[in-house]
Amino acid sequence: MPGDGLLVEKRWPFRLHATYDESIKRFLDIFEAIDREVPFKGLHWFFDHAETISEQSMERVKHLGGGIAIQDRMAFQGEYFIARYGEKAARRSPPITRMLELGIPVGAGSDATRVASYNPWVSLYWLITGKTVGGTSLYDSENCLDRTTALRLYTEGSAWFSGDVGKKGWITPGQMADLAVLSADYFQIADEEIKGLESVLTIMGGRIVHGSEEFVSLAPPLPPVSPDWSATKTFHNHNISLGKGCNVACAWFAA
Numbered sequence: 001m002p003g004d005g006l007l008v009e010k011r012w013p014f015r016l017h018a019t020y021d022e023s024i025k026r027f028l029d030i031f032e033a034i035d036r037e038v039p040f041k042g043l044h045w046f047f048d049h050a051e052t053i054s055e056q057s058m059e060r061v062k063h064l065g066g067g068i069a070i071q072d073r074m075a076f077q078g079e080y081f082i083a084r085y086g087e088k089a090a091r092r093s094p095p096i097t098r099m100l101e102l103g104i105p106v107g108a109g110s111d112a113t114r115v116a117s118y119n120p121w122v123s124l125y126w127l128i129t130g131k132t133v134g135g136t137s138l139y140d141s142e143n144c145l146d147r148t149t150a151l152r153l154y155t156e157g158s159a160w161f162s163g164d165v166g167k168k169g170w171i172t173p174g175q176m177a178d179l180a181v182l183s184a185d186y187f188q189i190a191d192e193e194i195k196g197l198e199s200v201l202t203i204m205g206g207r208i209v210h211g212s213e214e215f216v217s218l219a220p221p222l223p224p225v226s227p228d229w230s231a232t233k234t235f236h237n238h239n240i241s242l243g244k245g246c247n248v249a250c251a252w253f254a255a
């Protein structure tokens with residue numbers, strides 16, 4: 001089709017959200033046809049999700065210089081996936097370690113708030129343990145990552161996808177970084193505690209945007225109650241009656 005090669009011709013990076021190999025194969029047919037006319041030649045392009053991508057499609061992605069951005073949808077939907085496709089199919093959905101073995105750039109994320117929660121720690125927990133938030137084991141140990149590798153996918157791995165290789169992703173002089181002080185040591189705590197990690201101090205663009213626990217005095221003022229007719233504007237302590245689980249959201253809304 002005329003115009004199909006426009007992005008490649010203009011050297012514009014592009015991404016395509018595709019979960020199943022059935023759709024990935026069709027897109028690859030098109031990309032390969034374009035590549036024969038307008039070579040991709042190192043252009044950064046990638047699939048998001050790719051949960052059921054086949055071995056053959058991974059090799060085609062690799063050949064075209066593409067990447068795969070993975071999200072923790074399976075952490076939330078793993079049980080439904082097993083019910084529909086079986087445990088065997090779930091074991092390689094997505095085949096993360098195989099992508100890495102093939103040398104395909106892999107970035108980790110959440111696709112929040114459409115595919116999963118924005119919480120990176122739930123995603124890291126899933127990558128490391130291979131478990132859903134409901135506790136179901138999805139993967140054999142071969143498809144689980146060690147903590148360093150999982151964190152690398154979230155940092156330097158994802159820098160490839162945003163065109164920031166060499167600029168972001170490492171804590172090293174010359175690279176840009178936001179900073180979070182965590183509630184516990186990611187490398188030391190038990191697996192089950194990873195998903196409960198929180199930031200107690202967040203600095204973005206050199207500005208403190210969040211502080212709690214020992215850093216609470218550094219926290220910027222909360223935004224005004226919205227809508228301004230909300231009961232939280234009058235009843236500051238209403239969260240006491242709602243129980244512990246509500247504290248974070250309620251503290252946020254209580255001015």
Ligand SMILES: [Zn+2]
Nearest residue numbers: 017048111115
């Ligand atoms: Zn998506």
